[in-house]
Amino acid sequence: MLRKILMALALMIAAPAAAPAIAQDKPEGKRVEVNGMRMYYEVSGQGEPMVVLHGAYMNIPSMGAIIPKLAETHKVYAIEFQGHGRTTDIDRPITYPNLADDVAVFMDKVGLKKADIFGYSMGAAAGLQLIIRHPDKVNKAVLASVAYDTKGWQPEFIAFIPQMTVEMFVNMPFAQDYKKLAANPDGFPGLVAKLIALEKEPMAWEEDVKKIKTPILIISGDADVSTLEHSVALFRLLGGGAMGDMGKPLAASRLAVLPATSHTAVPDQVDLLMGFIEPFMKGETPKGIFE
Template identity: 65%
Template structure:
């Protein structure tokens, strides 16, 4: 769920190489914004929620791969990509409510959710705040508490400033409806980094299946991801005659936070079986 300097640095290299021909987009009126979104593919619906400072283009190949078997609704959050910023804090709760309002606007009663980084946090809050709207949640690189960040990242947060993002301003302005609003947008994103949160109670009450995807060199401490998995009912021993938990945990090896979204073959190998409720068969299963 890394959302600022570390992630933005990756966009400088990633954005050109991940650019692709996009399906025709549209706008939905959502909580005072004109939220940009694109629809592609056919099948059961899945909503894609990008990471911080990202847009549909920089999400890369995961969207067209998902569209091979699903109807994908990919959106751009407040102040991101082609969605206008508004005079309102960017918080996980606000982002989640925006996704719920977006689903209402496009006639989506319920859908699976795939969120990456900040989008995964928004997806988790959507599941907590609007549980009837979520079928299954795929959450890649996220934390349920601000205490779960790596210590080195927590130490960097107080040092964040507008100047750290100067090199990314041109890219942001190339899509933004209001190119003069960059400073206000960065102020909101830095404020998000300072937000302390703990969603343990809400996570423990979830009834939907969740696929957690993390990496062994992520912004989240690995032990924190395991704790999150246990809160969701995971961590039991299989082969003992009881059903496996509905939720799952995948750890990508030799992978940093910004490299998770580029490992599309690995991601799809985890995501599709989860969405289809498929599990590998053990020796003791017929």
């Protein structure tokens, strides 16, 4: 089981999704000072602004084709988090509140008063904290593979967390890939230590989630790292799950479950993801047969 989990993680990081067939202008890469680090980001596309937040151990390239696809309809600001990709590390733990505050400062630095958010995995949890801590900065959010409580992780993953060591990650293939982009090529062990500590951080945000007014599209694989029951519970906390067709408007938030999709396969389901994301962003809902 342990080896399978590590190999899945390695495949996700080492093999970015294929580029889209539609030609895209090369994204413009920039750096900005954020809370003591030099944060790298890329800007692409036109339209309403959207900030893209990657998962743990990832970077902009490893998010694959979803970024250029989003850039067909949005002006995308894809960032690289503390110690990831080309962003420098600093003497500070990686926590979800810290990541969220970094995004808020980044938005201030690049002149984004408000934006949509797309976050995956660690980036989705950071996006959820951004909504909790800085609600005025988020218009709508798409959060893929997210949890609001550590009890929502699959039992296998909960059992795996205490077994995590720096050594098992530094010997994986993506440890070498890290050096190709990193501001500090020797910084991978330190990053791993911080990310292992992040997995052990308490996470119980139910009371905060209940107060959220921001529309959120929750996306989960049906074999994701968070349980389906947890995704449904999150949807209900956001006001979803009631019966339609009874004269009341649908909830502003939505839930989508990707079939036959594990955690590491979520970002690659680009066409399926966009089929959920674009109607949500436009406020479109399917019409009932009697409408």
